[in-house]
Amino acid sequence: MPELRKDPISGRWVIIATERGKRPSSFNSTEKVSTGGFCPLCAGNEDKTPPEVFAYRPYGSQPDTPGWSLRVVPNKFPALRIEGELDRRGEGIYDKMNGVGAHEVIVECPEHDQTFSSLPVSHCEKILLTYRDRIHDLYRDRRFKYISIFRNQGEAAGASLSHPHSQLIALPVVPKRSVEELAGAREYFNYKERCVYCDIVRQEKAQGVRIVSENQGFLAIAPFASRFPFEVWVLPQQHSSSFEETPEWYYASLAEVFSDTLKRLTITLNDPPYNFMLHTSPGNEKINDYYHWHFEIIPRLTKVAGFEWGSGFYINPTSPEDATNFLQEALPALSVR
Amino acid sequence: MLYMEELQDLGYEVIAASNGNDAIKKFEIYQPDLIILDILMPGMSGIETMNIIREKSKDIPIILCTAYGEYKQDLNTWASDAYVIKSADLAELLTTVNKILPI
Secondary structure (H helix, E strand, O other): OOEEEEOOOOOOEEEEOHHHOOOHHHOOOOOOOOOOOOOOOOOOOHHHOOOOOEEEOOOOOOOOOOOOOEEEEEOOOOOOEOOOOOOOEEEOOEEEOOOEOEEEEEEOOOOOOOOHHHOOHHHHHHHHHHHHHHHHHHOOOOOOOEEEEEEEEOHHHOOOOOOOEEEEEEEOOOOHHHHHHHHHHHHHHHHHOOOHHHHHHHHHHHHOOOEEEEOOOEEEEOOOOOOOOOOEEEEEOOOOOOHHHOOOOHHHHHHHHHHHHHHHHHHHOOOOOEEEEEEOOOHHHOOOOOOOOEEEEEEOOOOOOHHHHHHOOEEEOOOHHHHHHHHHHHOOOOOOO | OHHHHHHHHOOOOOOOOOOHHHHHHHHHHHOOOOEEEEOOOOOOOHHHHHHHHHHHOOOOOEEEEEOOHHHHHOHHHHHOOEEEEOOOOOHHHHHHHHHHOOO
16 A cells, blocks of 8 residues: 655655565666766866865875875856856846855765775765855855765766765855755754654664664664655764764764765665755754754656656655665664764 | 858868767868867767867867857867857957967
8 A cells, every 4th residue: 555654854755665575676777977088087187176265184295296195176167157246136026146055066086986985984084074064154255155076977867977076066055955844843942842853863763673784973864755765865974064064073973873874775776866955944044943864865766757747746655664674784783883 | 151251251260060970080180270170060079079178188178169058068078179159259268269379
């Protein structure tokens, strides 16, 4: 019997079509981005990127030369421009402003053939700390209201280049999806005086049927109303509204669960294309009681089509409980210290 | 052809190629100072052509010239030196050419 499940934050309903009962092997995820040819992100090709704004490199080594272990560069052909004022204005009933923003590429390592899940956990921590540092730096610019960090892995997930990289876009407005999520979390808090995500963490730990990975600091779960098969969220176990304000020692703990979760997805789904996105509080309300930052990982196994676009409803052919079982079987559990 | 005439009028010597394979062949024979590539071409795309040329020379300046803005999201375009949107007004292309290869 299919089941309708409601996401407690967005209020979105999802159809969990369990009779379709899709197993990991039913999803064809063999499509790969071409790895051959010239790569502008590889070590030695620093002259093909704009000058780096941040890098991990040995003391004394020159910017924009080989030797780095991680590099951040502005987008060479950005959709939004860093220069200029917003100049918000109306045109009749329509609102507009100048396309001001920052678009950066985080080149995660010098080697072309790595993936986030194949990198050592200590290097994953470095990547996560870089996200934090770039967010701090960009929020010094008062024009930016929200910073979106995401990663596209595989062509079906929008990656055009297989060299490991993630992206950051600083926006002059808070995106609609974030506004809706914040409103849902605020509404729940106003009613219950508790953070909805903290309640999710508590309930998932108590029920134990959707926990994909966990350590002392973080929990990875297949959310109750997963929109997509094998969707996973990674959340801090303690309340924390802002990713970049998380204490330094937490990032090693996050890297451990994040890397473990991606390894499980890679093994279970045969290296699937996926997107991950950071969901965190906007710059002007970083510290609050109602929102709880987290990463959402969406393997791209099914296509979003007319019904989903038209109704906002999603049909998920694999229940999150089944997905959890498959992901748990992939590797031994992390030790919860 | 329009590009060719405009660039010749400005004093550049121009060699035309009919597709990606032809461009690679002509690059090897003539060793030009600058290459202008369309992205959508019959057969091999401009990005594939550029990647093959880049394997042979990292330094030859390449301008991608296309009617489509969406390829800007493709990080493979970073191997080029400039990305110009095609327009009836050739001013942007000519300015870019002049910046890379002043006459």
